Amino acid sequence: MLGKPNRPAETNAADRVLEVTASMQGTLAFKDPVNLRISGKFEGTLDTLGSLTIGEKAQVDAQITGEMVTVAGRVQGKIIARQSLRLVAPAHLSGEVWTPRLVVEEGAVLDGICRMQEAAAASTSRWLSEEEVAQYLEIEPKVVRQWASQGRIPASREGEAWRFEKSRLDQWIATERSR
Numbered sequence: 001m002l003g004k005p006n007r008p009a010e011t012n013a014a015d016r017v018l019e020v021t022a023s024m025q026g027t028l029a030f031k032d033p034v035n036l037r038i039s040g041k042f043e044g045t046l047d048t049l050g051s052l053t054i055g056e057k058a059q060v061d062a063q064i065t066g067e068m069v070t071v072a073g074r075v076q077g078k079i080i081a082r083q084s085l086r087l088v089a090p091a092h093l094s095g096e097v098w099t100p101r102l103v104v105e106e107g108a109v110l111d112g113i114c115r116m117q118e119a120a121a122a123s124t125s126r127w128l129s130e131e132e133v134a135q136y137l138e139i140e141p142k143v144v145r146q147w148a149s150q151g152r153i154p155a156s157r158e159g160e161a162w163r164f165e166k167s168r169l170d171q172w173i174a175t176e177r178s179r
Contacts, residue, residue: 027138038073045135056090063135069099071108082126126166133164137173 018034023041030036033050043061046052052066058073069081071091079085081099089107097114104110130148134141148155148162154172155162 027136033067045138047136054091063132128164128166128169130162130164133169136169 019037019039020028020042021039025043027045027047028042029045029047030049034048035051035053036048037053037055038046038058038060039055040057041059045063047065049067051068051070052064054060054069054071054073054075056072058075060073060075061077062075063078063080064075065080065082067081067083068086069079069084070086070088071079071093072088074092076094078096079093079098081097081101083099084101084103085097085099086103086105087093087108087110088105091108093108093110093112095112097110097112099114100116102114102116128136130141130144133153134144137144144153145162147153148164153164154168155164157163
């Protein structure tokens with residue numbers, strides 16, 4: 001008689017590895033930690049927990065939010081790395097970086113803006129701008145501003161701009177989907 005293989009009741013991020021080798025466009029969001037590797041082309045928005053690796057042959061044009069991000073390929077866009085960002089040769093990153101820890105190895109290129117102190121503070125609260133929420137929800141920024149001013153979406157006013165706490169925004173999304 002054949003039995004089932006013994007498996008642990010819980011799996012951790014190291015057990016969940018996902019490699020994307022195809023050309024993809026859109027939004028990828030992971031609520032559980034996963035080790036994600038992008039080796040092909042990706043355009044859009046990527047929100048992940050765990051580690052994210054952009055391989056040497058990858059071409060990415062995206063807004064990326066992750067914990068530990070390693071880039072070896074070509075990336076254009078914005079990276080918010082809550083724990084760390086590592087650029088290894090032959091990486092070429094053009095855009096905006098928010099991270100409390102940055103390592104740029106010899107042969108890697110960072111062409112853009114880097115915010116480290118602000119990222120350290122933001123990593124604990126995870127506040128999003130109007131533009132980030134628009135990308136996250138795949139709607140126009142003017143719609144985000146309109147909803148915020150009407151109280152239809154959870155937001156806080158900061159001067160002339162609206163700020164959005166990601167955890168409250170995720171709760172609002174879940175509530176709206178269940179209606």
